[in-house]
Amino acid sequence: MIGKTKGLKLQISSSISVKKRSSALNDNNVSKSNKFKLKEDDFQFICELGTGAGGTVHKVLHTPTNRIMAKKVIGFILGGDENEREKSEKGILRELKVLRSCESQYIVEFYGAFSNIGDISICMEYIDLGSFDKILKKLGTIPEDIVAKITVSVLKGLKYLYDEKNIVHRDIKPSNILLNSKGEVKIADFGVSKEIVNGTMARTFTGTQGYLAPERVCEGRIHSIESDIWSVGLTMMELATGRFPFPPEGHAPLPSILDLLKYIEMEPAPSLPTGKFSKNFENFVSRCLIKDPDQRPKPKDLLNDSFCIRVENESLAQWADDIKSNFIFSQDCGLPNQNKVVVDQAGVDALATCTEVPGTLRIQGESITSFKSLTNLKKIGLSLDIYTTGVTDLSGLENLQEIGELFFIHSNSKLVSLDALTSLHTATGGILIYDNAVLSSISGLSALTSINPNNLPIFEFGISIYRNPRLTTLKGLENLKSVGNLLRIESLDLIANLSGLPTQAGLTSKNVTLSDLKTLNDITALTNWRPVPGYNTGFELSKLKSLVDIKPLTNLANGPINNLIITSNSDINDISIFNNSTIVGPTVNVYDNGDLCNWPNGFKEKLQAIPGANVTDACGTGTGSPSADAAAEAAKSKSNGNFVTPTVYLAAIISLFFI
Structure with missing residues (x-):
């Protein structure tokens, strides 16, 4: 059975006893024959075949023999009675020896087994069309x-x-x-x-x-x-x-x-x-x-x-x-609700016949240089994560239309543009584009119309674009009809305005983060945006060196605000758009804004009265000091409200998919 560990009972008391039992496996000649001396370092992961009650099964390459195998990994817990533990392990050894002795064309061939700390791996014949x-x-x-x-x-x-x-x-x-x-x-x-x-x-x-x-x-x-x-x-x-x-x-x-x-x-x-x-x-x-x-x-x-x-x-x-000729099987294209991890060019090319990857597809690896074999791919059932060091463009993904959850494009050191994504119309959970050293264009996303993480209760993402130092424009997002729950634009040194974001009336977002944007001086693209009905809105405006006018946020501020962070800004001198808002906290930080000298009557006192608020009059004191930045992060991390710093939240979301 293709399955995943669920509370398995082989119990190991210590790493020393684990090593002894690993030797016992080898001493008892569990391997199918002398040509298969199995150890973890000799396997190259290809993809996950499935998970369930019995363990996790991987398709692997045994590099010493160049043989494709199915490797089933069964975990066990630590501790327990020594006598019962040894009795159980002897039973396992006996059973594995029986497997070793089976020689029938009607039984999946057994190649051997070995143990690591915390699990046992059973290596078998790979059956290509599956169950x-x-x-x-x-x-x-x-x-x-x-x-x-x-x-x-x-x-x-x-x-x-x-x-x-x-x-x-x-x-x-x-x-x-x-x-x-x-x-x-x-x-x-x-x-x-x-x-x-x-x-x-x-x-x-x-x-x-x-x-x-x-x-x-x-x-x-x-x-x-x-x-x-x-x-x-x-x-x-x-x-x-x-x-x-x-x-x-x-x-x-x-x-x-x-x-x-x-x-x-x-x-x-x-x-x-x-x-x-x-x-x-x-x-x-x-x-x-x-x-x-x-x-x-x-x-x-x-x-x-x-x-x-x-x-x-x-x-x-x-x-x-x-x-084989007429159907795409899950062994090649992944399984629903599971991760398929591709680590080399051969793994990418193995997806050439796939029209759909029903689970999550994670593409990562230094040797990957091209996606040109993926022209049949139209749909990702869950999330798509692209993280490479050799790919310069996404040619091959021209026919990709739909991503069921999140779309991650990050840490691609040579990726220049997303221009190939001309058919992508849906990324239901949101898009996260970050840490791409030479990315200069996202205009290929112009077909994207649908982001709706409200349908996915674990998500609070929408658009998150940050730390792409060569990106000069957000053009490519203008046709979105829904934005989701978060707009995060951060650490983009060459972005002077938000043109490229959708501007039509009725767009909503629960959280808006504009941070560390040295040249941003125009946010009029947000003029028609509104709060999400029935929800509080969160704002973070920080380390903005050129922005003076935040009045385009007036409509977004027209509703209850749960968190308000305005810190370390050089030129913002008027925050009266928030004067009539109902600000409920728990995070309210307004300080270190060098030109913020004039406050609406009673507004500062109103903010200071909110429990935990950090509101000071920094008029003329300068901006962006390290101590102020650290204070801002500390204040946000102490918050127990529903506004979470994007970096922390991103790490949490990634852990849901890939850990």
Whole structure:
């Protein structure tokens, strides 16, 4: 199964004992053969294949042999009873040795295992078309003849495990049956991760609960080969019909897993819909789903069933080749709700056939020089993060239209422009463009019309552009119909005005940050912007060396303000636009503004009365002293309100995606 660690129980007491156990793995010859001497430093990460209850699976290159592998990483916690810990680890070693000894064309090949502090890595054959649950999502249903051939391979794999190795799988389901582009069907994950989690072999309540046989639900019997046969019947029904068999079609959904288990125990076994499939298939499924396990056949019996005999000599090679040619599989393009990290040019080029990356795509690496192979890419399901040192432009991304969450473009030392992004119309969470040393143009974003992080409750981003020293204009953002929750323009030495931002009436933002802009002298582009209805607005105007007139913010200031930061500005001399605002705090800092000599009557006292406010009359004292800047940061960091400094907030957001 492609899965992720969830509370695994292999417990290690110290780094010393970890090293001893790592040696034990090596001393016990866990590696498949002498040609695979496995250690972490010999693997090059390619991409994440999936995560779930059993661990995280990565596609990796074993560099000493130039072999692509699937590396499953299973974490464990520290501490616990030493005797129980050693007993559990001996069980793991025994189980891994069994895996090592398996040699069947119907079982995913095991290459070896090794441990690090905090986890164990199990290295296996990489199966390029992936698991049948993913294939089923692409196809909807699978033809009966194909299901029959899949069944034969699964039964032969189970027969081998049972007859030759005395192993029962315990978790047969579509996600544990894999297909390669040669048409070979293979069983994966027969109990290792479950063994690690549960400690004992077959008496534990293992397996995915929906696929459990009735005897495992109601009697807690030892898991037998007959229990695996029940799971085979459910799995083949699911592949043929496109839906999990419980509850039957037309039945009300079962509200909980307990209701499902009760249904499995108490209700009749499911059956194929009458008239849609052959009698042979109907009879085969009925044999698999006999509720009395003592009456249920074994794999060798079912292999002699007419449903299986008729496809014995058939091949799935052509069908697999058709799938490979006509569908984009998640192994190549990533998985929903997961990160796909690309670290070299080969990784970028491997995405050439992808029209969509359903999760997050992070492209980072010194060797990446071009995106020209990505012309098919139209959609990123979650976020896109581009961080390179060799890319000069984004040619290849001309057809990218939609980013489901955040768009990060940062720390690209040679990136000159975003001109290739001519089709991008949506970045739902916002755009963050920062620390790009030679970026001079973002005009390629002119198709961008939609930023709406209100639909994404964890986000408070909209537009954030900072520390791009060559950027001279914001042209490219003028067609946005919504801006989101934050406008942050900071540390752009060559920006003299905000032209390029949208100017139409009705634009809103919850927070506006204009900071460290040495040449900014015109903000009239913000004249028509308004507060977000029902929300307070936050303002930060700091270290502005040339700006005098802030009256274009009048409409934005026409509402409740939760935070007001006006600090270290050389020429701002009038802040009366805030005089009639309801300022509620908790952060109010107004100081070190050299020309701010005239205050509206009573306004300074009004601000000073807000608990925690730092408001002083700095008229004629100069601006931008280091102590003042430090005080501003300290004051903001102490705030427990809902205005967070953009740098701190950015770090928090990035951690949600990439840690």
